Amino acid sequence: MEQNPYIPITMKLIKNLCETEDKLVNTFTLEFLSKEDEENFKYMPGQFAELSAYGHGEAPFGIATSPTEPGIIKFSVAKVGCVSNALHLMEEGTMVGVRGPMGNYYPMETFKGKNLVIIGGGFAFTTLRSMAVYMLDEKHRADYGDITVIYGARNPGLLLYKEELAAWEANPNINLITTIDRPADGWNKHVGFIPTVVGEVAPSAVDTYAVVCGPPVMIKYTLPVLEKLGFTPEQIYTSLEMRMKCGLGICGRCNIGPKYVCKDGPVFSMAELKELPSEY
Amino acid sequence: MKISKEKFGQSFDALAAEYQVIAPVSDAGSVSFKAVKKFSEVKQDYLNSKLPPKSFFFPQHEKLLSYKKEGKEVTVKNELKVEKTILFGIRPCDAKGFLLLDKVFKNDQYTDPYYFERRDNTIIVGVACNKIAPTCFCSSLGLSPASSVGSDIFLIDLGDSYQIEAISDNGKFLLGGFEGLEELSNEDQTLVDTIQSAETTSKVDVSTITAKLDKMFDSPYWDTLHEKCLSCNACSFSCPTCHCFDISEEVLKNEGSRVRTWDGCMAPLFTLHGSGHNPRDQKKSRWRQRMLHKFNYFVHNNGDIACVGCGRCIKNCPVNLDIRQAIDGVNKAELVVD
Amino acid sequence: MTSTIDELRKTARQLLTDGKVDVVIGYEKGSLPLKATPCFVRSPQDVDKLIWDETCENNLAAFVAKTSGKKAIIAKGCDSRALMVLLQENQLAREDLYIIGVSCQGVIDQRKIETETGEIIAASLADGKISVQGIECDKVFSFTEVKDITCQTCRYPNPVLEDVHIGGSIEVTEQATAFADVIDMENKSDSERKAYFKEQMSKCIRCYACRNVCPLCYCQECFVDCNSPKWLTGGVDSAENLMFQTGRALHLAGRCVECGACSRACPQGVDIRALSRKVNKDVKEMYNHESGLTEEVKPALNVYSADDPEAFLVKE
Numbered sequence: 001m002e003q004n005p006y007i008p009i010t011m012k013l014i015k016n017l018c019e020t021e022d023k024l025v026n027t028f029t030l031e032f033l034s035k036e037d038e039e040n041f042k043y044m045p046g047q048f049a050e051l052s053a054y055g056h057g058e059a060p061f062g063i064a065t066s067p068t069e070p071g072i073i074k075f076s077v078a079k080v081g082c083v084s085n086a087l088h089l090m091e092e093g094t095m096v097g098v099r100g101p102m103g104n105y106y107p108m109e110t111f112k113g114k115n116l117v118i119i120g121g122g123f124a125f126t127t128l129r130s131m132a133v134y135m136l137d138e139k140h141r142a143d144y145g146d147i148t149v150i151y152g153a154r155n156p157g158l159l160l161y162k163e164e165l166a167a168w169e170a171n172p173n174i175n176l177i178t179t180i181d182r183p184a185d186g187w188n189k190h191v192g193f194i195p196t197v198v199g200e201v202a203p204s205a206v207d208t209y210a211v212v213c214g215p216p217v218m219i220k221y222t223l224p225v226l227e228k229l230g231f232t233p234e235q236i237y238t239s240l241e242m243r244m245k246c247g248l249g250i251c252g253r254c255n256i257g258p259k260y261v262c263k264d265g266p267v268f269s270m271a272e273l274k275e276l277p278s279e280y
Numbered sequence: 281m282k283i284s285k286e287k288f289g290q291s292f293d294a295l296a297a298e299y300q301v302i303a304p305v306s307d308a309g310s311v312s313f314k315a316v317k318k319f320s321e322v323k324q325d326y327l328n329s330k331l332p333p334k335s336f337f338f339p340q341h342e343k344l345l346s347y348k349k350e351g352k353e354v355t356v357k358n359e360l361k362v363e364k365t366i367l368f369g370i371r372p373c374d375a376k377g378f379l380l381l382d383k384v385f386k387n388d389q390y391t392d393p394y395y396f397e398r399r400d401n402t403i404i405v406g407v408a409c410n411k412i413a414p415t416c417f418c419s420s421l422g423l424s425p426a427s428s429v430g431s432d433i434f435l436i437d438l439g440d441s442y443q444i445e446a447i448s449d450n451g452k453f454l455l456g457g458f459e460g461l462e463e464l465s466n467e468d469q470t471l472v473d474t475i476q477s478a479e480t481t482s483k484v485d486v487s488t489i490t491a492k493l494d495k496m497f498d499s500p501y502w503d504t505l506h507e508k509c510l511s512c513n514a515c516s517f518s519c520p521t522c523h524c525f526d527i528s529e530e531v532l533k534n535e536g537s538r539v540r541t542w543d544g545c546m547a548p549l550f551t552l553h554g555s556g557h558n559p560r561d562q563k564k565s566r567w568r569q570r571m572l573h574k575f576n577y578f579v580h581n582n583g584d585i586a587c588v589g590c591g592r593c594i595k596n597c598p599v600n601l602d603i604r605q606a607i608d609g610v611n612k613a614e615l616v617v618d
Numbered sequence: 619m620t621s622t623i624d625e626l627r628k629t630a631r632q633l634l635t636d637g638k639v640d641v642v643i644g645y646e647k648g649s650l651p652l653k654a655t656p657c658f659v660r661s662p663q664d665v666d667k668l669i670w671d672e673t674c675e676n677n678l679a680a681f682v683a684k685t686s687g688k689k690a691i692i693a694k695g696c697d698s699r700a701l702m703v704l705l706q707e708n709q710l711a712r713e714d715l716y717i718i719g720v721s722c723q724g725v726i727d728q729r730k731i732e733t734e735t736g737e738i739i740a741a742s743l744a745d746g747k748i749s750v751q752g753i754e755c756d757k758v759f760s761f762t763e764v765k766d767i768t769c770q771t772c773r774y775p776n777p778v779l780e781d782v783h784i785g786g787s788i789e790v791t792e793q794a795t796a797f798a799d800v801i802d803m804e805n806k807s808d809s810e811r812k813a814y815f816k817e818q819m820s821k822c823i824r825c826y827a828c829r830n831v832c833p834l835c836y837c838q839e840c841f842v843d844c845n846s847p848k849w850l851t852g853g854v855d856s857a858e859n860l861m862f863q864t865g866r867a868l869h870l871a872g873r874c875v876e877c878g879a880c881s882r883a884c885p886q887g888v889d890i891r892a893l894s895r896k897v898n899k900d901v902k903e904m905y906n907h908e909s910g911l912t913e914e915v916k917p918a919l920n921v922y923s924a925d926d927p928e929a930f931l932v933k934e
Contacts, residue, residue: 055529097354243552249387250392251527253543330885508681528851541853
């Protein structure tokens with residue numbers, strides 16, 4: 001019998017870090033227990049895994065690390081229910097379960113030779129971090145053109161990956177624009193909602209792909225801005241969220257039209273989404 | 281070939297010593313599939329079971345794995361033990377139902393080991409329908425009351441004997457152990473011909489439904505179809521091809537298991553996100569999902585309609601929301617042209 | 619009953635034509651013999667779909683809160699009691715509701731018929747007789763033979779709350795001992811009762827038809843769906859099922875109007891009524907209360923008074 005896709009591998013939680021000022025989002029760093037486990041977990045930016053807090057349940061989370069960061073994987077999780085609460089309270093050193101990698105991934109091959117505009121809002125930035133770190137890695141950087149990141153949150157305390165952001169500010173290989181909704185003390189960077197800031201930054205659509213992740217309302221208002229800048233639906237990608245259970249396209253829960261977000265997604269181009277029903 | 285029921289019963293009883301044999305039995309005024317040891321326990325004259333036999337491959341409650349926590353450590357175990365089984369008395373609609381479920385539990389990327397471990401260790405003995413209920417409509421879905429599709433051995437009840445035929449290799453293997461096979465008489469053949477040419481009386485037209493539904497997502501037809509629906513899961517649980525499930529934990533102190541349990545898209549909280557957002561919080565969108573999934577999405581993904589015309593949902597729906605009327609409604613609905 | 623149907627349709631037609639209501643919630647002929655189905659009539663020309671006879675088994679009060687606008691509803695005795703409780707619990711606005719009351723003879727239990735005739739192919743109802751052509755055999759039944767078990771001991775066939783009454787009233791004849799069925803069950807030994815409920819509960823498949831068909835089960839998140847804390851697992855063994863059924867019966871204490879819709883809705887024929895009947899008997903004995911009869915008397919467990927009986931809490 002083939003490997004059972006319902007059985008998780010065991011990984012060790014080595015770091016439980018509170019990312020945001022409101023204490024709602026933590027980043028968990030998990031360590032592979034063996035080289036073999038890591039070999040069997042080859043993943044690409046955009047994929048997710050089902051994380052098990054034994055005794056509480058299992059839930060899907062986007063992988064925030066890039067495959068270029070060996071030995072570990074990271075997830076950033078908002079505290080909303082049973083599983084996420086259990087994870088937030090978990091002591092470092094606890095063993096958890098991981099099933100994955102699952103889903104499709106950002107089309108890094110298609111993106112080769114092109115410029116990238118990465119747009120993220122709030123804590124939807126997880127898999128975008130994975131993609132940015134992947135591209136910035138010295139093995140890959142030359143494959144891609146200009147990389148622009150536009151990342152916004154309600155206030156500075158709610159931005160994730162503050163260390164990365166600081167490093168990217170200083171990095172000439174990436175153009176980072178961060179924004180917050182309203183002015184705040186000590187903030188001298190952009191102020192304004194993502195759609196407005198995208199309009200101000202006005203990245204060129206020539207030879208460029210845009211990847212947009214965030215709350216539905218943010219995506220809804222950002223798309224017209226991108227279209228006005230000349231981006232076609234084939235040039236815009238996003239990652240969708242849905243309630244998932246099996247992650248394998250079997251339990252029937254996460255479909256949009258005939259596509260299962262867990263197996264045929266979660267990454268879709270706007271052109272693909274236009275073929276699918278507008279609601280669920 | 282044919283075999284007397286007496287001789288058949290003898291082979292049946294011998295097999296019951298080697299295999300787990302599941303057959304239709306009388307159960308509080310209706311019929312259920314249960315384990316039997318003797319052919320005499322089997323109900324001879326029946327229409328079909330109350331609930332579909334999918335539970336033998338896809339149980340309503342199934343342990344996927346168990347675990348034990350000790351401090352920060354955990355040990356995870358997966359024990360799936362299956363017995364070799366014979367499923368006897370399966371009607372053509374349910375046998376086809378299994379073929380449709382096969383496509384769900386093995387897709388282009390993953391195979392479900394729990395379903396297939398049971399499936400691969402089971403032999404299906406199908407029996408043609410001599411009686412047709414007013415709620416049956418399998419003939420409209422490319423089947424017939426005497427279709428042997430999906431069965432390993434197929435029987436036609438001739439009264440005191442069965443016409444018996446091996447359909448698959450597994451069937452041939454099992455049939456090899458049967459004694460007392462004889463040729464059909466002319467009378468027998470006439471009876472067989474009658475049964476084989478029977479059709480269900482209730483009819484629906486699904487010839488253009490998939491193409492029609494491609495254009496109907498925003499149709500106002502969905503605004504009223506759902507009104508009397510109660511959003512229970514009586515239809516989903518009665519359906520041989522419905523396969524949705526939930527995964528949850530059952531825990532006692534430091535030990536627990538991860539289980540899967542039947543769920544259904546008709547339930548209001550089926551698609552509720554952790555954030556509180558629920559994409560299908562309206563009955564309208566849930567009924568649209570049910571029709572589109574069975575008659576459109578499943579066709580696009582797997583090449584077949586996910587309905588076998590068994591009629592159980594029609595009989596079991598507390599408000600008599602009849603899927604045949606829904607099919608007619610879709611066929612008749614005016615397309616809204618942009 | 620013919621003139622009742624004509625009156626009913628006339629009333630519905632008038633209400634819709636005058637714009638007094640946006641929709642009339644009633645019954646129409648179902649797709650199966652001896653089965654009626656709920657229908658939502660919105661235009662005067664559709665009122666001829668409406669029927670009223672012994673096949674009208676659903677409790678339409680379950681649909682009222684979910685339907686928007688001003689609605690008329692055809693209500694039998696038990697349905698009107700449910701509407702009363704819903705009004706008392708602020709689930710409905712009285713001004714949005716026009717209650718068309720009809721007195722009810724009771725409804726048919728198709729399962730009783732099917733145990734004798736097999737699946738019903740065709741049937742007709744006339745003068746208290748039901749002629750059935752079944753897949754096993756044909757038979758003629760008298761209505762009383764196949765009356766639903768709940769209807770057999772019904773004491774409120776006439777609506778308790780209505781804006782108009784169609785047809786005559788029904789006189790309630792002297793009944794045998796109230797709650798005789800519960801007393802029977804109470805008199806069984808513990809092990810007999812345990813065996814009975816274990817067997818009944820092993821049939822339950824947790825489809826929640828019973829819960830959803832009940833007009834008084836309207837919680838946005840039912841206790842079975844709650845996962846923090848997780849009251850019930852997904853298990854479908856008789857123990858978990860009994861937890862669900864007893865939990866539901868207790869949540870309906872002092873509220874259940876004994877319409878019997880739950881038992882009729884159950885695809886597995888579980889004896890759901892047995893638990894609710896027991897709870898209703900206890901409520902009647904402890905609080906002298908039956909739900910949904912008058913506007914002033916609120917559901918027994920929704921109000922508190924200092925002299926409430928406490929026999930189930932306090933050892934005397």
